[in-house]
Amino acid sequence: MTVRMFGLLHSARAAEGLPSCVEIEVPEEGTTARRIALDLGLDLDLIEGVFVNRTVYDVGHAVMPGDRVAFVPYGTPGPHRFYLGLYRAGRSKTGQDGDLTD
């Protein structure tokens, strides 16, 4: 699947000479956005929410093969942080995954 990284995550990757859009393999039973972020070496403290199939969730959300994933850092301006659910996602980060374990 394709994983995108926006904003400051893009910059962090670029600083290390890494692309902000990568193809990864996901096990058949699925994984979580947090696991993907950790595998990519992303700083979880920078991530406010994650798009999975174009809807925002917190990083504990389950990801299945074929899903579309994009990580969004803190720093999104506008009311969209609320309207899109990024604010909610950032606040609901519990450190625990949802349906799957790391």
Place this chain on the structure above:
Amino acid sequence: MRYLLRVNMSDLTITKEDLPAGWARYGGRALTSAIVFAEVPPTADPLGADNVLVFAPGLLGGTNTPNGGRLSVGAKSPLTGGIKESNSGGQAANALGRLEIAAIIVTGKPADPDARYMLTIEADGSASLSRVDEWAGVQNYALADMIKATRPEDDRYSTITNGPAGEAGLKASGIAVSDMKGLPNRFAGRGGMGAVMGSKGLKAIVVSDKGVGTPAHADKEAFSAALKTFSSALKEHPVSGQGLPTYGTNVLTNILSEAGGLPTRNFSEGSFEGAEATSGERMREVTLERGGDVSHGCHTGCVIQCSRYYVDKDGHYKTKGPEYETVWSFGADCGIDDLDDIAELDRICGEFGLDTIEMGATMAVYMDSGKIAFGDGPAAIAALRSIFEGGEPGRVLGDGAEATGKAFGVAHIPVVKHQALPAYDPRAVQGIGVTYATSTMGADHTAGYTVATNILKVGGDVDPLKAEGQAELSRNLQIATAMLDALGFCIFVAFPVLDIPEAFNAIFEMTEAHTGQPWDADALMQVGKETLVYEKLFNDRAGFGPADDRLPEFFKNVELPPHNIKFMVSDADLDSVYDFVPEVAAQMGLE
């Protein structure tokens, strides 16, 4: 002591007036809307002598309040037919605030329609009108140079200028405000304010504040303490301290496209395949590669520094930003994925004095007619230039999306109260749809921007794809935004205010320390409510009704890919947004 500067363009007189006691708590949008409500007959011709044009810094304007230097421009709008407040960055508000001018009120119109005038306000507070007929038709950047030639070399001044679009009375015309380097690249863009300025024969306003200090505070020590808290919050918050300074507002392009809420090809899709190529991330890379400036403030006191200068392939200044809304309007909405084409379209709008949101939406509507193809940047540039340089489609584009759609038989015209929708599709972002539908301004993305959870106990829990809770969220956001506009704040201060309680407290602490009057959270929100009351009552009296608080039918009937969703908020919910108005109007002694 703040005062009003009244400029009568019928008899060319200028008078200074005391600020009425009832307006002492008002600045910025609160003051422009109160003045328009009080002085303009709601059914007046927007381009007639009975309309007024008001320029007002915020209540904290001229102080060194961080990000407190916005300028409100108010009048009855020739585009919407209702009240309008168009808000701009740039230096003028700071200069007016230092001179303690609460508002410039421009009234009447000259007998000679070919006359052009420049209003000059000197640092000693003296003001004069001079005849500048030879400047008729001059574009904004050349006009800035002409004004510079009239000023002493060591002057410190700012400009408010009107391009040829405003002089021609075009409904999509805006008013340019100079930035910290004197470039006329900040705009009170929306609602045809340039046409109102043009109708009054006013080509330019120059405000000198050389040697003028900031206005005195009632309690300097308390003000400084609150300012320090507020400034620290802006710098430490990830939105105002990192996201915006790094990428500017265009950081939103990738995010909105991923959310399926980036209107693409005249609102027919919600995701743009060219999002990455036109994103803030890419724009930063291009600007740095070419030696451009990727972070600076647009006015004195800005600590967020989200402005930037886009440069061409040879490293020469092209335009500011472009901001997210401009990148969207001429980018995704027109199917154009070339940043240089988008920057050229932005520069043309800057030269002519046209609102980039309205013009991008207009171009997309024109493309939807089939006259030129979506994605054809050079054809869009030629079409935009045709407004003043001849050829097809010509001047009709300058009257905006609705006029263009009607002229070319386009079915989907994305406007509310005749004003084009900005850069968020209300089907994928239902809450912004409520604001677009109900705002007193017409479709306006800034009307419901800001503060939520910890202050208003809403927000953060609504589902963007569902109707529930959207009306209440929009109502509270509209009230909070009106409050920030009244104080003169850049709306980007909202983010630290939301997340850092001390930042919100610092707003009323600064206001209290500056004015010497008691302020608290409720008092701030009351100003926001009163602002909206003036605006709603004016529009009601101008003939607006519930039918005007609706999105175009196609948003309710046509599904938007990729979510394949329609706008679902009910008419009853939309009609509830302004249900606080009768009670607050009664408190204000209005009907």
